[in-house]
Amino acid sequence: MSSPPKMQAVRTVDVHQSNVELVDTPKPGQGEILICTKAVTLNPTDWKHVAFISPSGVTVGCDFAGIVEGLGPGVSNGLKKGDRVSGFVHGGKYPNKGSFAEFLTAKAAGVMKIPDALSDAEAASMGIAGETAVQALFQRLNVKAPSSSITSIPQITKDSPKLLVWAGSTSVGQYAIQLGTIAGYYVITTASPKNHKLVKSLGAQEAHDYKDESVPEAISKAHPDLNIALDCISENGTQSFCARSLGTSGGKIAVLLAPDKNARELRNDVQIIHTLIYSSLGDEFSYGKRVYDRAEVATDFEWMKLWLDGDKGLLHHLFAKGLLKSNKIKHMDGGIQSIHEGMKYMRESKVSAEKLAYTISA
Ligand SMILES: NC(=O)c1ccc[n+]([C@@H]2O[C@H](COP(=O)([O-])OP(=O)(O)OC[C@H]3O[C@@H](n4cnc5c(N)ncnc54)[C@H](OP(=O)(O)O)[C@@H]3O)[C@@H](O)[C@H]2O)c1
Incomplete structure (x- = not known):
């Protein structure tokens, strides 16, 4: 399957709410891969961004698992089209970076190649929480x-x-x-x-x-x-x-x-x-008054790369050997259109030792 020009994504709209909208499919930049999203898991940061932090017009969602759909220039860690990968992106910050979307881009060195024994939702739960x-x-x-x-x-x-x-x-x-x-x-x-x-x-x-x-x-x-x-x-x-x-x-x-x-x-x-885990993504950003500058995020990215980098990092090894287990998954119905219900469930503090997961594409 090649990526369509438009895709569905959960975007913030005025008054701290989110909607599913039709937006441009992102393109992978230098060192990045394009991923067709299979499953996403939810974190408190998702609803907190929608409710308190994000401007309108940005894509929400951090954790993902999916299939590599295309490679940008300079991807050199062996990942190839068709590989299953998982990780997280800085959702709620940029127009085209969130994971609650049919496609997303991520740095190839910042994702884990998913071991066969792990389901998409299980692998997605490793993103924000595991990292x-x-x-x-x-x-x-x-x-x-x-x-x-x-x-x-x-x-x-x-x-x-x-x-x-x-x-x-x-x-x-x-x-x-x-x-x-x-x-x-x-x-x-x-x-x-x-x-x-x-x-x-x-x-x-x-x-x-x-x-x-x-x-x-x-x-x-x-x-x-x-x-x-x-x-x-x-x-x-x-x-x-x-x-x-x-x-x-x-x-x-x-x-x-x-x-x-x-x-x-x-x-x-x-x-x-x-x-703050976003620093490990290697992109400069500010969070409230705190600025995470280029040198700091570069250090944190290189450091986290030791744990990710396709199948070269420790996380792939620990999951593949059965030494590390994912969070227990609670599968939620309704796909991308229903993610707002999961965010509400989390905000109401109903989550207890479970990870809410949505299927984005079968
Ligand atoms: N700085 C970062 O980079 C970063 C990254 C990830 C998360 N966070 C933040 O860390 C927090 C946890 O995130 P999460 O996704 O791991 O949470 P979560 O899985 O959604 O948390 C649910 C759990 O919280 C426990 N809990 C609730 N109130 C508690 C209390 N007063 N004392 C001890 N346990 C309590 C409950 O335990 P029981 O069911 O056993 O009662 C429940 O199992 C959130 O505020 C999140 O925004 C920050």
Whole structure:
């Protein structure tokens, strides 16, 4: 199939809403591939962009899985027409870059070739959530990445280095628990009790109820050597819970939303580090007042390339070996025309340990 001149895409319209519109099909630029979108998964950032951030006239959606339809000049990592690939784009920012569309373009070095065992929706769930877990753990918290030839999950004991994943049943948290375990860490996590079985099945050694106010002190007391945490919620006081949970020498907390002043002031032996996954796409951008300049995004892109780059990166290897599992998929009906319903479902906080997925083309 060759790409048609026009395609359907979810675009923002006035008053912070979105509609499906007929727009120009994008063309791949230098180092980019054109992808026919098969499935997309939803992230909180999608509805947040529509509701609060995006101007009108931009394409929404980040996560995707699809088939390579064409190559731009300078694609040199072996990807070819017909390959299945997944990743994410900076949806809600540009007229022609979102994933909630029948076609999209992405940098060839910034996508994963999908291992056969993974469905399109499962692979799409790796995009924002999986890559955020990678960026937060391995780039911001300096967790040592597993070897590229790893074939089994290491034995974890009480003497293994410790990692706290606050809110382990979130989409990001589920990937972080698994990646921390694969890296050899004793993972402590929090989730609603109904999700404790799930987070333990992903590798967590301990699961605590985040609604229990005594949990941070209990974790800190039991693990005086705990010195790194990833806060997968990062609002409504969770950054302070993480700071209170760290051991006697403090340490570092990676957060996914703006650093919280109260948490910063709680302990002077704790460093709070904000991470934002869009920087790994390698394109300069600003987010609120923060400018991500060319040098910074180039570093983050090169860094993430080690995990992607078609079938050369660690993520393909970990999924292909069955060491890493996708989020549990909740298939949603209605295709591209119904994505607004999924965004509403997410905004109403109905998501619990599941990833909403839409089929874009069969
Ligand atoms: N900075 C970045 O680059 C970046 C990237 C990705 C995501 N984010 C942000 O990170 C957050 C999480 O995203 P996500 O897609 O991983 O979330 P998600 O999967 O949509 O989160 C749903 C989960 O949140 C858990 N939860 C809700 N309130 C909680 C609380 N107070 N404490 C602990 N857990 C709580 C629920 O756990 P239970 O069902 O177990 O109760 C539920 O399973 C969002 O705010 C998102 O915008 C930022």
